[in-house]
Amino acid sequence: MKLYGMPGHLIRRLHQRSTHIFQERAKEVGVDLTSVQFAAMDALRTHPGIDQARVAALIAYDRATIGGVIERLERKGLVERSVSEQDRRARVVQLTETGRALLEEFTPTVSAMQEEILAHLDESERAQFNALLRKALDLDAEAPD
Amino acid sequence: MKLYGMPGHLIRRLHQRSTHIFQERAKEVGVDLTSVQFAAMDALRTHPGIDQARVAALIAYDRATIGGVIERLERKGLVERSVSEQDRRARVVQLTETGRALLEEFTPTVSAMQEEILAHLDESERAQFNALLRKALDLDAEAPD
């Protein structure tokens, strides 16, 4: 019995395929972003003015990792950080104009990618797979933020 | 539209859940192995005497990463490396007795884990999800090694 043919391992491989496609398409259109950086920026777009902890919660990261992600986005001039006035521990993160523009320009590419990741599935299977993914993660149960 | 609700992102989260469960269960039974290290060892069990490149191919890794994984397994005394006699570039990797014993002891735990990863799905859904995973990765098309 090959254990590397089991769900845990297959999920890893699909994740690998997913990030690989992201890097390739991003490079093609000349965008220097990882999928994680993109997810963080997208969370900032839909939730302006949140702090790092909330970004982490939205995209399911731990605090330590998100710190580095935001730091790299800041270095690229795509986001800005400032100490929250309500809570001096918290750092409020905001997209810069550059960041917003890049995000808007790049979003269609990322949308298109989603189909490519599951290219071996037909449309009905993709829908099914997505529904199962959401259910496996118990997403429809939690607050839709 | 929240892009972090799309397949690419959901796959990442499920992968995260998967590795998290692995770490937790491994710790519970006192086994110091990551899911990747386990996958490598399992590949070595089913394919004795292969070199690093073949391990990488079997579990879909790149050479650079597998080098580190094997190195850590070697440091723990679970595998041994030796220069191949057929090809002096290649390093043949083998499970040690300790490694084989640990693998055998730990395998049932890993098997049980697979269900837990998809705990929110019922049995029929899990089967369906698995089939879609395999299809998305085009696994049944390639040689089953």
Added chain:
DNA sequence: GGGATAAAGTATGTATACTTACTATCTGCG
């Protein structure tokens, strides 16, 4: 049989990921 080419491995650099520990701050409660 010797050079072009390819393959195995390592090294380096960057980017996740997560744990634990530490600092700074905030909040709740007596």
Added chain:
DNA sequence: CGCAGATAGTAAGTATACATACTTTATCCC
């Protein structure tokens, strides 16, 4: 009010991941 516990962030350490470049060794082909 005052402090115990919780929270935001950073730091340090380990382990993936992958690209690129470099070394060593095989192989292919003329």
